[in-house]
Amino acid sequence: MGAGPAPGVSANVSDEPLARIIDIAFAVEGGALPREHRRELAAAIGHALPWWAAQEGAGMHRLNVAAGGGPLALLSGRTRLTLRVPRERAADAAALESAVLQVGPATLRVGAPQPRELRPYSTLYAHLVAADEEAGAADELAFLDAVAAELSALGVACRSICGRRQVAEGGALQGYSLMLDGLNAAGALRVLEAGIGRHRRWGCGIFVPHKSAVAVGS
Secondary structure (H helix, E strand, O other): OOOOOOOOOEOOOOOOOOOOEEEEEEEEEOOEEEOOOHHHHHHHHHHHOOOHHHOOOOEEOOOOOOOOOOOEEEOOOOOEEEEEEEHHHHHHHHOOOOOEEEEOOEEEEEEEEEEEOOOOEOEEEEEEEEOOHHHOOOOHHHHHHHHHHHHHHHOOOOEEEEEEEEEEHHHOEEEEEEEEEOOOHHHHHHHHHHOOOOOHHHOOOOOEEOOOOOOOOO
């Protein structure tokens, strides 16, 4: 039996199938956002793209903003608003270009779209996977059990590494960062397409490639 892909290495080959889901990244302009902005940003996107809120498989990556504890989070010139949508909705999502999104007191101006293919890396990472409130959001073992059940339903075998507990949106979102390691190409694509947990439109359970299986404390 041949060795699997090295940690963080794409398992793609020349005939690698395309994912059913694609990322569309937009440059954005705006000085700052409320640090707790997920809910309001999702609502603003849904207002600009009425189909998005009800679209199965649609989600939003979290915005990379300046770290800190104040009420406002600064945007940089490299900040991107990235939507994950079914491939057949890519052109519809691109219509977000030139939109002006009102997020609390802040205004975001949306720039040109750039499509990004999802690649099946052997190590994937999600900054926040929402925990099941009924199982106890602060219970790490219950969280990992729920993750294992979802992975089993997807037919995915891998190692799950739980990171630090996350609390967002004034406590409305609770969960953990999560790394999945040792994925084969088919399993990685299933995770990228389906995600794990709930609240995909608030940026939860959306995975991206990671270089290696190191500590996931951030």
